[in-house]
Amino acid sequence: MLQCRFSILSGLFLAEVFFFFFGSAEEGLEFPNFDGKDRVLDINERNYKKAVRRFELLCLFYHEPVPNHKGLQKRLQMTELVLELTAQVLENKDIGFGMVDAQRDFKVAQKLGLVEVGSLYVFKDDRIIEFDGELSADTLVEFLLDVLEDPVEMIKNAMEIRAFERMEEDIRLIGYFKGEDSYFKAFREASEHFQPYIKFFATFDKSVAKHLSLKMNQVNFYEPFMEEPAVLPGRPLTELDIVDFVTQHRRATLRKLRAENMFETWEDDMDGIHIVAFAEEEDPDGYEFLEILKDVARDNTNNPELSIVWIDPDDFPLLTTYWEKTFNLDLFRPQIGVVNVTDADSVWLDMSNDEDLPTAEELEDWIEDVLSGRVNTEDDDGGFGDDEEEEEEEEEHQGYDREEDRGERRDQYEDED
Numbered sequence: 269m270l271q272c273r274f275s276i277l278s279g280l281f282l283a284e285v286f287f288f289f290f291g292s293a294e295e296g297l298e299f300p301n302f303d304g305k306d307r308v309l310d311i312n313e314r315n316y317k318k319a320v321r322r323f324e325l326l327c328l329f330y331h332e333p334v335p336n337h338k339g340l341q342k343r344l345q346m347t348e349l350v351l352e353l354t355a356q357v358l359e360n361k362d363i364g365f366g367m368v369d370a371q372r373d374f375k376v377a378q379k380l381g382l383v384e385v386g387s388l389y390v391f392k393d394d395r396i397i398e399f400d401g402e403l404s405a406d407t408l409v410e411f412l413l414d415v416l417e418d419p420v421e422m423i424k425n426a427m428e429i430r431a432f433e434r435m436e437e438d439i440r441l442i443g444y445f446k447g448e449d450s451y452f453k454a455f456r457e458a459s460e461h462f463q464p465y466i467k468f469f470a471t472f473d474k475s476v477a478k479h480l481s482l483k484m485n486q487v488n489f490y491e492p493f494m495e496e497p498a499v500l501p502g503r504p505l506t507e508l509d510i511v512d513f514v515t516q517h518r519r520a521t522l523r524k525l526r527a528e529n530m531f532e533t534w535e536d537d538m539d540g541i542h543i544v545a546f547a548e549e550e551d552p553d554g555y556e557f558l559e560i561l562k563d564v565a566r567d568n569t570n571n572p573e574l575s576i577v578w579i580d581p582d583d584f585p586l587l588t589t590y591w592e593k594t595f596n597l598d599l600f601r602p603q604i605g606v607v608n609v610t611d612a613d614s615v616w617l618d619m620s621n622d623e624d625l626p627t628a629e630e631l632e633d634w635i636e637d638v639l640s641g642r643v644n645t646e647d648d649d650g651g652f653g654d655d656e657e658e659e660e661e662e663e664e665h666q667g668y669d670r671e672e673d674r675g676e677r678r679d680q681y682e683d684e685d
């Protein structure tokens with residue numbers, strides 16, 4: 269009897285323990301937490317050669333010497349933690365991670381070809397790929413998985429064609445070749461120069477080629493948001509032909525800012541400025557504005573002077589308040605403006621009073637004013653007696669008049685008294 273009661277109780281107890289461990293938290297959504305295991309190597313003279321040989325990919329963060337300041341040390345530790353977490357998540361892939369100190373390991377850095385302090389470099393085969401994106405574990409994991417893949421993706425059927433055609437935000441190339449052992453080799457070599465930033469596709473399939481109007485050994489280049497591809501001149505093409513063409517055409521008329529290469533995009537400015545458009549694709553106004561921008565980009569795709577950087581604030585939650593403050597903007601609405609990349613000075617198209625968004629024509633007029641310099645970030649930067657600043661003077665007068673009015677009114681009251 270006693271025995272029996274005991275077993276019932278212990279059974280209940282076990283059930284409770286079981287519930288506690290496995291029932292209270294549901295499985296299936298467990299974010300990785302750093303498990304404390306050290307996976308990031310401290311790269312130095314003795315171990316760097318081995319590290320390069322040992323992994324399929326080696327990912328090295330080239331950092332400034334460890335600072336004395338406690339807070340700054342923490343910042344470096346946070347970066348290291350991003351690498352640790354990335355290493356942990358990708359543990360079953362053949363990727364090595366390491367830190368290279370710009371002072372202590374300067375010689376190693378030189379031998380490896382690391383140039384920019386604060387940058388992350390990925391070694392794959394005999395290539396070095398610089399990561400120019402947001403240094404977060406999410407972005408880095410995605411980037412490294414892309415680099416691990418083959419640089420050319422094969423298109424084999426109608427479903428894959430449809431997926432290819434939907435990728436309108438990406439720069440894409442596609443070529444039609446006889447097989448692995450053909451001019452495909454040059455195409456593949458070319459693709460390695462741009463992996464993972466520019467997507468290369470190929471097909472050996474006649475019906476896929478027909479659907480995409482590709483002749484044998486032809487390569488097409490798709491600019492983001494354009495409906496028709498450009499055909500690379502010449503057939504067959506050498507690696508150099510393709511690399512040259514892509515290098516010349518990679519700055520798109522409308523390009524989306526992305527976490528994976530945001531710094532590269534930002535550094536590729538147009539004589540010190542960017543035309544920046546903020547639009548949330550999921551917001552009705554943002555969506556409409558984006559459609560107008562696409563029309564403008566399609567109309568002006570042959571203008572090499574023009575490139576608009578589209579930023580969807582939804583993609584950059586950590587930067588939204590910073591942008592609102594720096595540019596003095598409301599990012600709940602679509603915006604377009606000119607930003608000076610030297611001092612972040614900016615001017616924005618006034619769309620606040622209109623119920624309607626600007627038309628494509630109005631936007632094109634404004635862009636023309638930007639490209640000709642009539643609209644620029646410098647005119648409102650102060651200085652007295654500048655005759656060209658008519659608009660600003662008018663505003664000043666208005667302000668002055670308003671003050672005068674007030675003064676007069678006060679005088680009137682004084683008179684009445």
Ligand SMILES: *[C@@H]1O[C@H](CO)[C@@H](O)[C@H](O)[C@H]1NC(C)=O
Binds near residue numbers: 611644
């Ligand atoms: C950008 O700002 C810098 C510093 O204020 C200035 O020297 C430069 O002329 C500006 N560039 C353009 C294109 O307005």
